[in-house]
């Protein structure tokens with residue numbers, strides 16, 4: 001088990017390169033591990049486009065995918081997910097406003113959070129390399145069996161597996177607010193000096 005603190009993992013170089021950490025409230029890498037070591041978070045992010053960032057903790061970082069339409073509980077729906085740079089474990093707590101003009105400028109919400117475990121206790125790094133990650137999620141909104149499958153390069157699909165948590169309702173419409181604060185994107189923008197009108201557009205939780 002790795003120590004909870006220490007030098008940031010090398011795979012976070014891209015995270016740091018993309019950002020001016022002095023100009024954004026986004027965290028630097030401080031913690032190397034969450035309590036469980038198997039944290040999972042989905043952040044709803046209104047940048048130039050509304051999307052959902054799906055992240056799972058492994059080896060001191062959050063492996064991350066950007067999911068334009070967000071997760072679907074319907075096993076028949078395959079959601080496109082693009083693999084993006086590893087994020088620090090501390091990022092799972094981040095909810096707020098990235099200033100306009102900075103990388104990813106816009107409002108960020110902690111849309112879901114919990115822990116996960118790899119199906120059959122597979123090695124996550126090896127499964128990531130192989131392009132098929134079977135996960136069991138214990139979030140507030142997302143639960144049960146899920147799979148991420150690589151189709152090509154950075155392109156993956158996020159798919160709900162059939163179990164008692166599968167549903168045909170739209171979870172992004174049904175449960176649009178923060179699991180951390182209960183706020184909508186517009187409320188977060190209003191509270192933290194962001195662009196309220198932009199945070200509200202394209203958001204099913206539009207009511208500010």
Ligand code: MN
Pocket residue numbers: 045047051052053066104
């Ligand atoms: Mn994002």
